[in-house]
Amino acid sequence: xxxxxxxxxxxxxxxxxxxxxxxxxxxxxxLAVVIALVAAAAAFGLMAVGHxxxxxxxxxxxxxxxxxxxxxxxxxxxxxxxxxxxxSSLEEGNLESPARISSxxxxxxxxxxxxxxxx
Numbered sequence: 572x573x574x575x576x577x578x579x580x581x582x583x584x585x586x587x588x589x590x591x592x593x594x595x596x597x598x599x600x601x602l603a604v605v606i607a608l609v610a611a612a613a614a615f616g617l618m619a620v621g622h623x624x625x626x627x628x629x630x631x632x633x634x635x636x637x638x639x640x641x642x643x644x645x646x647x648x649x650x651x652x653x654x655x656x657x658x659s660s661l662e663e664g665n666l667e668s669p670a671r672i673s674s675x676x677x678x679x680x681x682x683x684x685x686x687x688x689x690x
Contacts, residue, residue: 604651
C-alpha cells in the first residue's frame with residue numbers, strides 16, 4: 572500500500588515541477604533541493620559510519636551501509652537534476668527560442684516561416 576502512496580506523491584511532485592504557476596514550481600524546486608541535500612548528507616554520514624567501523628561488522632549492518640551509500644547518492648543526483656532542469660514550457664525567456672518548440676508540427680511551421688519570402 573505504501574508504494575502506491577509514494578507513487579502518487581512522486582506524480583504530484585512531478586506535476587508541481589511542470590506547473591504553470593511560478594510559485595508552485597519554485598516551491599517544488601526548493602523541495603527538490605532540500606531532498607537532494609538531505610540524501611547527500613545521508614550518503615556522507617553513512618560513509619563516516621563505515622569509515623569509523625573500518626568497513627567491517629558482525630552481521631548485515633555494513634552491507635546495509637554499503638547499499639545505502641549509492642542509493643542515497645542516486646537519490647541526491649536525481650532530485651538535484653530535477654531542481655536544475657527547466658521543467659515547464661512557461662519558463663521565462665524569449666518566445667522565439669527553439670527550446671519552446673515542442674512538436675514536430677511546430678518545428679515545420681517555424682521552418683516554413685523562416686524560409687518563405689523571395690529567393
